[in-house]
Amino acid sequence: MKKFGLMLLTGALTISLAACGGTEEKANTSAGNEENAAASANQSVEEFTITATNWEFTSDRELTIQKGKKVKLNLVNKEGLHTIGNDELGLDLKADAPSEFTAEKTGEYKLICSTVCGAAEDHEEMVIKLNIVD
Template identity: 60%
Template sequence: MKKILSLLVVSAALTLGLAACGGADEETTAKQDQTAETSTAATGGEFTITAKNWKFTSDKELVIKKGDKVKINLVNKEGVHTIKNDELGINLTADKPAEFTADKTGEYELKCSTVCGAAEDHDAMKIPLKVID
């Protein structure tokens, strides 16, 4: 009986040990995926921004290289929103993507330009865009 009990304890310990190792592999894979996504963010190209009451999200980090041609699409999931930034010449609506060439480095805010709620909610509706060398 003692041998069976000892065997069960050892089996349980091995099972828990292997499960913990599997979790570490998943965590490592998730970190690698996140790193890959971040490393491709600074390539310019095309971005899609999704608008929900009172928040913007993007399919990837809005970091582009100076000189890159950029296309930004807007999808309204809740409410009606637009995006504007005068410095970059962006005037974006859900039916008309914005295209521009980033000609100077800096950090910019893309802001909702359609009043979409109480002043504090509307004023907080923005998303950062960064242009790097």
């Protein structure tokens, strides 16, 4: 009977020590998650939606981005089939397939329709500007 009581006491002690260790691990994990959330906030993504109609691109707001900022571009085709490209930025944006990049170099960039979508003179003027500033 004494052996049974001793085994029961040992088991209870083991469980309580394991529970204490688990709490500390959760606290460390929680602190790590908070640090990751703060780092993510510093790396937030600036998101823009560009709408394409025949012969024109428009944006939900001005395409001006701070240098060093992550950017996400979305393309919505309202009329016709269009894509957007810019070799300097390595951009090849297709409808329903967002593109992300980091704005690394300041300047004004022309985002052009990279799918021939009509007469050459109209197609060549299908441009929207993206500004990367300090």
